[in-house]
Amino acid sequence: MGFENVGKVWTPQGLQELLGTLTKPDWCDSVTLHHTAAPSLAQRPDGFTAQHIKNIQSFYQNQLGWSSGPHLFVDDDQLWGMCDFRRKGIHAVSFNKRSIGIEVLGDYDNESAKTGRGFDCWKTAAAATKLLLAWLGLPANAKTVLFHRDDPKTSKTCPGKKVEKDWVLDLIAKADAEADDTAHAKPALDVTLKSTEWRFVGERWCIPVRVYLLKRGVADAEIAAKLKKTPAGFHFDDELLEGAFYDKDSAMTWAPARELIDLV
16 A cells, blocks of 8 residues: 555644654655646646545556555645655655655746745645654755755656755745744645635634535535524534634635534
């Protein structure tokens, strides 16, 4: 098995909590960074979804015949699992036996890594790299943070011509505060929501209930029948949605994301 973490998604905080439960591998001395190239940022305007990761797994297994893959796929704000961090993955010929592989969403031969969504993706990757190196007990330097193009057996530009090693190392050094400042981190969802579908209200990230449930496959008629307001507050069926509220401007009921994660 080399795809144990497919279907799992974390924020940097969630990854930090997970790594605290795992024994570090004795074979690993570095982290290798890649870019996906295809899909590009333009092809994934809302980042990855769980189905996207399953599709990539299927490509690796059924078309390439791989028994494993990279360990993480990173988008604007979430970390999507693929290979168990304690196992050797497949991502760079010369580094598979010694390095954890991270794929960063985007085509950084052509898309900007230092502005907009590209910068967000690389900040997330830097936070993840910082946490993984800390777990492995390694410093961040040119020997422990590898690029795919460092592999002498490849001619690829990966992780992109617009990404320099010194710049990434600087991002990792600055990621300390971001990796530790997790009080306001968005909860990890198994569906992707646009930035306009998140609101930070009352010290909690809130999302529109109907939009979330539709993306989880709940029928509109079922949502209409089960989402109700009572004197005690908003309920979905018999479940109280603590902190839920109706917003007149959007004409939608919103609730803290953590209230909805285990709802369906």
